[in-house]
Amino acid sequence: MTERLxxxxxxxxxxxxxxxxxxxxxxxxxxxxxxxLALVGESGSGKxxxxxxxxxxxxxxxxxxxxxxALLEGRxxxxxxxxxxxxxxxxxxxxxxxxxxxxxTSLNPVHSVGAQLVEAIRxxxxxxxRAAWDRAEELLDEVGIPEPAARxxxxxxELSGGMRQRVMIAIALALEPDVLIADExxxxxxxxxxAQILDLLxxxxxxxxxxxxxxxxxxxxxxxxxxxxxxxxxxxxVEAGPTEDILRRPLMPYTSGLMxxxxxxxxxxxxxxxLATIDGFVPDPAAPPAGCAFHPxxxxxxxxxxxxxxxxxEAPAPDRSIRCARWRELAExxx
Amino acid sequence: MSETPMIRTVDLAQHFPIxxxxxxxxxxxxxxxxxxxxxxxxxxxVGLVGESGSGKxxxxxxxxxxxxxxxGRVEFDGTDLSQLSRAALAPYRRRMQMVFQDPxxxxxxxxxxxxxxxxxxxxxxGGAGRSERRDRAAEMxxxxxxxxxxxxxxxxxxxxxxxxxxxxxxxxxxxxxxLMADEVVSxxxxxxxxxxxxxxxxxxxxxxxxxxxxxxxxxxxxxVSDxxxxxxxxxxVEIAPTRALFSGPRHPYTEALLSAAPxxxxxxxxxxxxxxxxxxxxxxxxxxxxxxxxxxxxxAACAEDRPALAAVGPDHRSxxxxxxxxxxxxxxxxxxxxLEGSPG
Amino acid sequence: xxxxxxxxxxxxxxxxxxxxxxxxxxxxxxAVLGLAMITLIAxxxxxxxxxxxxxxxxxxIRGRFSPPLTDTYLFGTDEMGxxxxxxxxxxxxxxxxxxxxxxxxxTVVGTVIGLLAGHFGGALSTALMRxxxxxxxxxxxxxxxxxAAFLEPDAMMITIIIALTSWMxxxxxxxxxxxSLRERDFVTAARVSGASHAWIMFRExxxxxxxxxxxxxxxxxxRAILIEAYVSFLGYGIQPPLPSWGNMLNNAQQYLDSAxxxxxxxxxxxxxxxxxxxxxGDGLRDALDARSDMP
Numbered sequence: 001m002t003e004r005l006x007x008x009x010x011x012x013x014x015x016x017x018x019x020x021x022x023x024x025x026x027x028x029x030x031x032x033x034x035x036x037l038a039l040v041g042e043s044g045s046g047k048x049x050x051x052x053x054x055x056x057x058x059x060x061x062x063x064x065x066x067x068x069x070a071l072l073e074g075r076x077x078x079x080x081x082x083x084x085x086x087x088x089x090x091x092x093x094x095x096x097x098x099x100x101x102x103x104x105t106s107l108n109p110v111h112s113v114g115a116q117l118v119e120a121i122r123x124x125x126x127x128x129x130r131a132a133w134d135r136a137e138e139l140l141d142e143v144g145i146p147e148p149a150a151r152x153x154x155x156x157x158e159l160s161g162g163m164r165q166r167v168m169i170a171i172a173l174a175l176e177p178d179v180l181i182a183d184e185x186x187x188x189x190x191x192x193x194x195a196q197i198l199d200l201l202x203x204x205x206x207x208x209x210x211x212x213x214x215x216x217x218x219x220x221x222x223x224x225x226x227x228x229x230x231x232x233x234x235x236x237x238v239e240a241g242p243t244e245d246i247l248r249r250p251l252m253p254y255t256s257g258l259m260x261x262x263x264x265x266x267x268x269x270x271x272x273x274x275l276a277t278i279d280g281f282v283p284d285p286a287a288p289p290a291g292c293a294f295h296p297x298x299x300x301x302x303x304x305x306x307x308x309x310x311x312x313x314e315a316p317a318p319d320r321s322i323r324c325a326r327w328r329e330l331a332e333x334x335x
Numbered sequence: 336m337s338e339t340p341m342i343r344t345v346d347l348a349q350h351f352p353i354x355x356x357x358x359x360x361x362x363x364x365x366x367x368x369x370x371x372x373x374x375x376x377x378x379x380x381v382g383l384v385g386e387s388g389s390g391k392x393x394x395x396x397x398x399x400x401x402x403x404x405x406x407g408r409v410e411f412d413g414t415d416l417s418q419l420s421r422a423a424l425a426p427y428r429r430r431m432q433m434v435f436q437d438p439x440x441x442x443x444x445x446x447x448x449x450x451x452x453x454x455x456x457x458x459x460x461g462g463a464g465r466s467e468r469r470d471r472a473a474e475m476x477x478x479x480x481x482x483x484x485x486x487x488x489x490x491x492x493x494x495x496x497x498x499x500x501x502x503x504x505x506x507x508x509x510x511x512x513x514l515m516a517d518e519v520v521s522x523x524x525x526x527x528x529x530x531x532x533x534x535x536x537x538x539x540x541x542x543x544x545x546x547x548x549x550x551x552x553x554x555x556x557x558x559v560s561d562x563x564x565x566x567x568x569x570x571x572v573e574i575a576p577t578r579a580l581f582s583g584p585r586h587p588y589t590e591a592l593l594s595a596a597p598x599x600x601x602x603x604x605x606x607x608x609x610x611x612x613x614x615x616x617x618x619x620x621x622x623x624x625x626x627x628x629x630x631x632x633x634x635a636a637c638a639e640d641r642p643a644l645a646a647v648g649p650d651h652r653s654x655x656x657x658x659x660x661x662x663x664x665x666x667x668x669x670x671x672x673x674l675e676g677s678p679g
Numbered sequence: 680x681x682x683x684x685x686x687x688x689x690x691x692x693x694x695x696x697x698x699x700x701x702x703x704x705x706x707x708x709x710a711v712l713g714l715a716m717i718t719l720i721a722x723x724x725x726x727x728x729x730x731x732x733x734x735x736x737x738x739x740i741r742g743r744f745s746p747p748l749t750d751t752y753l754f755g756t757d758e759m760g761x762x763x764x765x766x767x768x769x770x771x772x773x774x775x776x777x778x779x780x781x782x783x784x785x786t787v788v789g790t791v792i793g794l795l796a797g798h799f800g801g802a803l804s805t806a807l808m809r810x811x812x813x814x815x816x817x818x819x820x821x822x823x824x825x826x827a828a829f830l831e832p833d834a835m836m837i838t839i840i841i842a843l844t845s846w847m848x849x850x851x852x853x854x855x856x857x858x859s860l861r862e863r864d865f866v867t868a869a870r871v872s873g874a875s876h877a878w879i880m881f882r883e884x885x886x887x888x889x890x891x892x893x894x895x896x897x898x899x900x901x902r903a904i905l906i907e908a909y910v911s912f913l914g915y916g917i918q919p920p921l922p923s924w925g926n927m928l929n930n931a932q933q934y935l936d937s938a939x940x941x942x943x944x945x946x947x948x949x950x951x952x953x954x955x956x957x958x959x960g961d962g963l964r965d966a967l968d969a970r971s972d973m974p
Binding site for chain 3: 399401424425428429431432433435436437440441442443444445446451454455457458459502505509
Binding site for chain 1: 386387494496524525526528529530532533536551553554555556557558560563576577578579580581582591592593594595596597598599600607609610612613614665
């Protein structure tokens with residue numbers, strides 16, 4: 001597989017009221033051509049901050065500080081975190097694009113859909129307005145918008161949520177980026193529309209071979225779209241591996257706890273069993289617990305083991321990694 | 336089953352004018368709900384599932400007698416609420432309570448927990464004294480799993496899950512018979528969502544509550560409900576006991592919803608029905624069956640008459656003329672992994 | 680740029696929230712300057728007349744038109760040799776009092792009308808808001824002058840007249856705020872509990888609209904002081920011998936060439952008081968605006 005983006009030791013600090021708080025800790029992952037990597041976590045896990053950091057959309061220093069590297073491979077490859085903003089702006093939209101949860105706020109309400117698409121194309125390619133307009137129509141058709149020529153003249157508020165997300169995807173795809181970052185793109189949509197959008201993203205990926213970073217809190221969506229999964233908790237990777245492996249055999253208690261707490265369609269109406277729950281709350285990033293960040297909420301917590309830093313990342317299988325002091329014993333227990 | 340249902344709606348409709356009509360010409364109207372007749376039996380949980388714009392929240396508000404219906408009626412324990420004045424409604428208010436979606440807007444930021452919880456008791460006849468209200472509030476806080484020391488705190492000190500518990504405690508203050516819960520877990524993280532769902536299940540059992548549970552999440556509705564009603568464009572298209580609905584849907588929309596819901600159960604060949612297009616505007620819904628414009632099984636006859644809810648099995652009703660269809664159940668794609676953990 | 684989580688430590692206690700608002704206020708340098716200035720002016724007006732060696736009515740014929748800092752005359756004297764400082768501070772009492780009283784009155788009227796219109800909606804709201812619009816359409820200064828010419832203009836009457844012509848903005852702000860608050864779930868929760876209209880308006884809605892009302896009220900003081908100055912300058916306001924900053928200016932205009940300080944001193948007082956109140960209003964807006972609570 002061709003690597004498209006290699007993220008190494010990404011850390012993000014926010015500064016508020018003279019204190020610096022680390023919200024992402026040494027995160028590393030690789031995006032490959034034609035493959036989707038899911039970043040899964042609850043609110044406060046640092047998954048959205050990661051995507052914004054890669055796009056260079058965090059507030060400038062000193063309000064936030066990003067370290068580590070994110071190497072974009074291929075033609076004029078560069079370290080996204082190490083290049084000046086002017087160069088990053090050229091790459092953004094062209095080589096790396098992003099779609100957001102709420103398309104209404106990411107589209108400009110006073111410009112037509114067509115104008116925004118043309119703008120996206122012409123800001124990176126020197127093509128005529130005419131050619132850009134034709135390309136825009138083609139793109140709308142590609143993302144499954146009926147009557148694309150007529151829709152180009154529409155304004156964002158005239159479209160439904162699903163249509164707006166399609167327009168956002170069309171804009172993101174305008175320049176055939178190598179990497180697409182999708183930050184909860186279906187969370188605000190209805191299930192039937194979510195199914196349409198996931199299907200669309202999958203088809204586009206098959207055709208263009210783009211690499212996708214998909215950020216979500218929903219394991220159902222992960223199962224649907226991601227080849228590999230990184231589970232995040234309190235700014236750290238706690239478990240990573242092939243999606244199917246993780247869903248079948250989660251090793252980190254947080255992952256299995258999270259999965260067990262979701263009611264399943266498959267067991268609907270079979271008597272109201274208790275859902276498994278995870279007690280307590282996500283820790284305050286300003287005062288993280290020592291050792292494993294999850295240990296205060298973990299049913300398998302052993303004092304002296306789990307609350308002692310550092311918890312090393314281990315590899316239970318060649319393509320899996322886990323950050324848990326007791327994963328080996330817990331895996332034994334299950335067996 | 337001759338017992339009076341706790342809630343019965345009869346041909347309930349709620350239309351909102353969106354443009355003023357010129358004199359002599361009627362303006363445009365949103366048919367948010369359009370002729371809904373369902374029963375909510377005592378001590379049962381009815382789950383109402385639908386997508387945005389289906390009218391499910393409007394239905395909830397109408398059941399709570401918050402907005403007077405355009406036509407039809409809501410009966411609570413046999414009494415038609417729409418005929419009652421504000422004053423005459425008060426004794427019924429105590430017996431029906433609601434829990435809200437947004438844990439951040441459902442609590443008054445300027446009121447302490449004790450004040451918020453005490454409110455439902457303050458307005459009943461005679462009114463409860465301050466100490467009585469506090470005692471009851473403390474009791475209800477413990478009931479929902481929060482310490483009584485929270486009584487004098489303010490909403491901003493709590494997380495979303497804790498606020499939602501406070502909202503539930505408030506609804507239970509008057510020991511209601513009926514509880515309406517509108518998207519109560521959709522704003523919560525999954526681990527917190529599980530805690531709140533378990534809490535609802537326990538309270539329902541212990542307090543013998545009748546509930547209307549409104550949500551867009553099929554898995555959640557399948558978990559909490561005894562009966563599930565599916566709503567589309569202001570109408571109930573299918574209603575059945577949960578197991579029957581999930582294992583043998585009879586309306587194509589139910590099938591599409593079930594197949595579209597993502598499931599984390601790995602593997603298993605799954606057939607996806609991907610609906611075309613969006614939900615039509617409730618301002619001018621399609622003729623005949625409201626779902627026919629997106630339905631993969633639509634035939635010409637679907638455009639003619641609006642199909643009525645008709646019995647298709649025991650307690651199972653569906654509004655579809657294509658009774659010949661063999662639709663795919665949610666459990667049809669069940670894998671061995673899921674089978675192991677579930678009976679039947 | 681929507682997804683940056685709030686990484687600030689969780690707030691503990693209502694007092695902390697309030698102190699956070701206060702911190703935001705005190706970070707607003709101009710607002711702090713305004714507050715200091717208003718305090719200074721108010722203290723000077725209250726205790727100043729007792730500390731000065733001259734009464735504002737003492738006439739010193741030989742010391743007419745003394746420029747500022749002559750002998751014991753801090754700001755000089757006027758055409759009758761009266762101490763300008765004493766007059767300025769006494770006038771300040773009147774002007775500030777009129778400003779604050781007009782604010783209180785117009786805030787009460789505006790809040791009640793806005794609250795009723797916002798809470799009840801429907802025909803009542805339409806009627807009240809059209810009534811408000813009608814008042815807004817009227818040029819305020821002409822209305823004031825007409826009323827002042829018609830009625831006997833003493834301090835009380837001027838206050839009432841100013842209040843009657845400046846409640847509309849507050850009414851509109853309150854109505855808009857209440858309309859959006861009314862849709863919040865906690866208000867529905869109160870309705871479900873069987874709360875009365877009065878409870879919903881005064882316990883649920885009004886406390887949550889306090890921020891914008893306080894800001895508007897502060898800005899209204901500034902405007903009321905200015906309006907009082909206009910009207911008195913034109914001779915229809917506070918009547919001599921009771922001094923106000925406005926009628927001091929009126930008096931000064933004939934001596935603009937020979938004794939400019941007669942105009943400059945009250946002019947500066949008006950400017951300082953009005954800008955200070957405006958700065959405080961801006962600071963309060965930043966401090967109380969709920970939106971700035973978001974990350």
